[in-house]
Amino acid sequence: MSLTQSILEFFNSMGFSAMTWQEAVMIGISFVLIYLALKKGFEPLLLLPIAFGMLLANLPLAGLNAEPIYQIVVDPVTGEHVHEMVDAGGLLYWLYRGVKLGIYPPLIFLGVGAMTDFGPLIANPRSILLGAAAQFGIFTTFIGALLLNFIPGITFTVPEAASIGIIGGADGPTAIYLTAKLAPHLLGPIAVAAYSYMALVPLIQPPIMKALTTKEERQIVMEQLRPVSKVERIVFPIMVTTVVSLVLPSAAALVGMLMLGNLLREATTMQSTLNRLMKTASGELMNIVVIFLGTTVGATAKGEIFLSPKTLAIIALGLIAFSIGTGTGVIFGKIMCKLTGGKVNPLIGSAGVSAVPMAARVSQKVGQEANPSNFLLMHAMGPNVAGVIGSAVAAGVLLSMCSL
Amino acid sequence: MSLTQSILEFFNSMGFSAMTWQEAVMIGISFVLIYLALKKGFEPLLLLPIAFGMLLANLPLAGLNAEPIYQIVVDPVTGEHVHEMVDAGGLLYWLYRGVKLGIYPPLIFLGVGAMTDFGPLIANPRSILLGAAAQFGIFTTFIGALLLNFIPGITFTVPEAASIGIIGGADGPTAIYLTAKLAPHLLGPIAVAAYSYMALVPLIQPPIMKALTTKEERQIVMEQLRPVSKVERIVFPIMVTTVVSLVLPSAAALVGMLMLGNLLREATTMQSTLNRLMKTASGELMNIVVIFLGTTVGATAKGEIFLSPKTLAIIALGLIAFSIGTGTGVIFGKIMCKLTGGKVNPLIGSAGVSAVPMAARVSQKVGQEANPSNFLLMHAMGPNVAGVIGSAVAAGVLLSMCSL
Amino acid sequence: MSLTQSILEFFNSMGFSAMTWQEAVMIGISFVLIYLALKKGFEPLLLLPIAFGMLLANLPLAGLNAEPIYQIVVDPVTGEHVHEMVDAGGLLYWLYRGVKLGIYPPLIFLGVGAMTDFGPLIANPRSILLGAAAQFGIFTTFIGALLLNFIPGITFTVPEAASIGIIGGADGPTAIYLTAKLAPHLLGPIAVAAYSYMALVPLIQPPIMKALTTKEERQIVMEQLRPVSKVERIVFPIMVTTVVSLVLPSAAALVGMLMLGNLLREATTMQSTLNRLMKTASGELMNIVVIFLGTTVGATAKGEIFLSPKTLAIIALGLIAFSIGTGTGVIFGKIMCKLTGGKVNPLIGSAGVSAVPMAARVSQKVGQEANPSNFLLMHAMGPNVAGVIGSAVAAGVLLSMCSL
């Protein structure tokens, strides 16, 4: 082989030469996302790895997502047919297995559970309903996606529509878990939309909340929450796992791990040796999974799919999902306000969309604007954490009814 | 599809409808185990995950143990036959791979080794024999299980009997490692029995120890152990790995990892950079593995298998195993007492069953009852850690002679 | 089966009986390596696990590297053909997957990136060229290996020669990554050579540096480096990833992860929540991977392959690689010295071989010998970290041009 020849060959193997315009655009988008994550503080913990994964996946010929290639050969010695690896496949392909097989999201939930204090929910069981109401956002968006099918040019299958709807759950791991099972090709845009809107909750929610409530309602001061006993805290996760899984087996993985993490957290008060498991679940294990999950989810965003009208539709629908979820939550808050004779401040309803704990903080902030002496935060944490359970349940329903 | 129709369909997909009485009972048992782990402090670090895994595995239709389903399809483009994943399988199925493939137990041993101080053993080499004697418990139970075959209705295969016998090793990872290879369907009951009895050592051992020894023997005060040099500490793990593996290749995985961990621990005195590996091996890595191992081992306990006379037999035999191991250890202690002219207190013999370091504590306690100025703890630690090696060796023999 | 018979059988299953002289020698070598790692401080963090893996892999019959065995059976119920595991395979076989699939080395680079300060490089962009020059060591050694083919008895294929050349990169993960893809059977000797020579840098480099420079040159004092802004630090990793991967897709995995780690590190100044990811990447995750990688890479060193003239050739060539890399680095330093009119001290050139940061320390030390008031360290760090990128690029070229 001559020098010039092999140099030519080599230059053809360079990224530049093979670059498509989609890849160029995607790389640009990844830069924007990195900027938003670092400069604007958009959920940096996940958006930064996602954006970097997007960058890596759109570098031409890098093949970090490449599947391994095996061939079946006859063993010369034994004469048996044996698998033989021809190509090992790309790094991100292997790390992505944890998403594909539905392992990472439950593990993240394990850590979230180990960090979550369900006390406010246990102290005020009714507030759990607000966490249910906010899930309307998921289903109306789901319907919305199906309605878009009537627009020529856009077609969403039922599983795709379901995956888009779950953005309204305002819960990253749940969205990724469901989408990886129903519409993996949409993981990129859906994950980006979900985390971006979670970061935008403080901008999206207040106007809706104010539009739906009167100043009087916003001024309502709620009474102090009762203290919660150790026993309640420990029984709670076990109860939730059993009840939810018996009604909805398809939600067992997410809810089960969330509650195992929470059990580890609460049980440390009885058996302090469990502290080390709790710390690992909410610490190193979670960090490792976040790095792998973020990078590989981002790496699913290849230009061909990402740069389509669908993505714009997803972004639009995602915003609708958040807005409706917020709205229905507040409206339910108003209903509970009536029923309880003005004991419930409707503003805590918007926290039902989860996006823990930012949504709760928003309720607090809007409430304090109306009445500086008003302190809704702990009351809003109830619907807030209930929303996590609520969207996991909703995901379970979608999983069992929309997987084809 | 009509509404009523699909609602009906959905309700059939609910857990309640498909629940079997075994599953109901198993869920109840898992609650009891959680109570024992948290309230009674039964090895919470492992029994809590095991119990929670048991709960998850017996939730009808949750399918967390479901195997993945692949189909071989012809690639439309290339015309090649390719594997295609139809169903991703359950979360616990994937986490269980680490047990199935024999990866988790050696990794736990890596951490145990990094936490274990073999100094007392090195200082008093003879005490190692007591760690050997206590292994009689394993084999007599093994025989016991085979004897039960003569009772109509109960049949234990040789591999099953071996897995039951190993409970007498009083060593969780060893028991799980062996059972996963010889009789995986018995993992649940055997793991539960092993960890429960380890928690009960302070109740099981003392009566046996007192029955087999005279007050005079129990009052024997042993002389101070010599200090152990750094070189001895570092050579020890290398020596043990080489010797044990050369005699018993099948024990190499367990002993090798145990000793690698210990080498990392002792070597930090010479190369302090190794400290970070030692900390990870005995810390985060171990915690991660414990969470996965506990949950998935518990998840193997499906009602159909667990709720059989076999389980009762296993529990009974497990108790026998512990008792005999304790007994033979003490008897050997008496023999050494005679041979050394009363220099050895027979009570340290019971520590040979491992269950580190509780068994050693029991020796200490019983010894002090007989003679308040008596201090046997460090002397008992020798047989105690020797017991870990002893049961790993016994497991190796069973593995190489009983796997069919 | 009679007792004597089965005892005989058992003794045949013992390691001793099956021991080959190669295995005995390899075990001896592993002891020597452990001694060097602990007593002489030869890169203990990796050489200790490597040596221990070597020990484990050469214990006869232990089968820790054994591949799993599956058989295809017809499911009695469904009549479908299903895979069934006959033998689970060895522990080290499974842990080795991470090397085989090219997962561990990039993950280590992730951690290295999170620990590396590229400031000195950014402050003095020209110094990057010295990191390029030092890579001559890689290619001349590559040629050297191919020249040895003319000696009867030794034959190195092109991929093997490339793997040997990469030793000159003085970069462990890069060497392992490339060798695992091009010549996995040489992983053992190449990894050992690479890490040993890195440990010997302080002995290998000084004579060469002094031979190639005049006292005047060594006395040159370089001016203080400019401070580097936060923006530069954050843009740098993104820029490097994009540029390198676009030119050389095959280097994307290594460089991409290195730079992701570095981005996490630098971005913490803007989003402190990223701190937890940075700490995990450079801490626990890295430690876990180091334990697995070290042990399994060592375990590839089976006697049959390791004890061949090739290994001696590899060791000899490795030394040449380091020496030439050092030399060309210094020579380029002299050229830059001329071009800048004596502003650059040639001694910083030798740091271009990476082996961070020891090579830089050597430059510092030799410089100070010539002129006690001379302080080259931070200047040498530039070529030093550039050398890491340089050898990753070189590895990319070898990977894309030498894989058959």
Next chain:
Amino acid sequence: MSEVQQLTYGLIVTLVGMGIVFLVLIGLSYMLDALKLLSNRGAAEKKAEAVKVERVEEPVEEPAEVVNVPEEDEGELVAVISAALAAFMGSSSNVVIKSINRVEGNTPVWAKVGRQEQMYNRF
């Protein structure tokens, strides 16, 4: 499926879905009421435990360091202990850390093993 079929199915899913969501969460909210009854007994136990736990923890957490880590980390340990001390007195009184004794130094062996137990018997 046609757009219309998809839509109708979507509406079914929505009805069932929101139905289940409310069913489950309302169910939970009432069970929590039931659970509260436990809390009274629970509350009683709680105090007892609270104390018990304190007792247990002291030996548990610290030694986890002592036994695990080589000498040079002992300092860290002492820092933690000394300040932990401060923490539990601090709120009421003034603290000037006067003298810190090396833990290893004056620790009776039995205590040392007492600590080891805390780690070992977890596995």
Next chain:
Amino acid sequence: MSEVQQLTYGLIVTLVGMGIVFLVLIGLSYMLDALKLLSNRGAAEKKAEAVKVERVEEPVEEPAEVVNVPEEDEGELVAVISAALAAFMGSSSNVVIKSINRVEGNTPVWAKVGRQEQMYNRF
């Protein structure tokens, strides 16, 4: 391939290889010059951020402890805080740690949740 063929191919690889290595690294070195231009604007921002970060971190890091860990670790927390305090004053003045108040004790709820946010909204 014969030895000679291998060797010639090796030489080609060497030429191409070193060519690419220099191409890439020279390219980077010039891009770094370009990047320096940013640094001027960067430098300005930098200060601003530097401050912002300080602000953020206080609540961020500590609570990560507070919320995650049970009481017995609070001491450690206090040790860190108190010494962190010392660290930022220390270089100039003398420090005698007089009184340390339990963080939990005097922390308004809103602060507590402010901290929780730091953790939660990461996932």
Next chain:
Amino acid sequence: MSEVQQLTYGLIVTLVGMGIVFLVLIGLSYMLDALKLLSNRGAAEKKAEAVKVERVEEPVEEPAEVVNVPEEDEGELVAVISAALAAFMGSSSNVVIKSINRVEGNTPVWAKVGRQEQMYNRF
């Protein structure tokens, strides 16, 4: 196999098994005696090392913090250092932490890199 065959095989396994267990552990116990002979030389070396280690560790452990972690953690570092100090003096004398200087502050660059080495050259 019949019950009887199983049982007999079980007895064989038991004999072989306990035989091996004792064989191995007795073997080890005698090798440990042999090993003790080393310990005399070992003991000598030990002291030497003990000192060497001390030396090494100081720079090793601390910087692992310094270089890895951003400013806000420096406090922790200082806490550890100061108390580590206390730990090694403490047992004999009284300690009042008078002034703590920021480590970064007065650390000559060479020391800083000396520390970096501790981490880098591990990989």
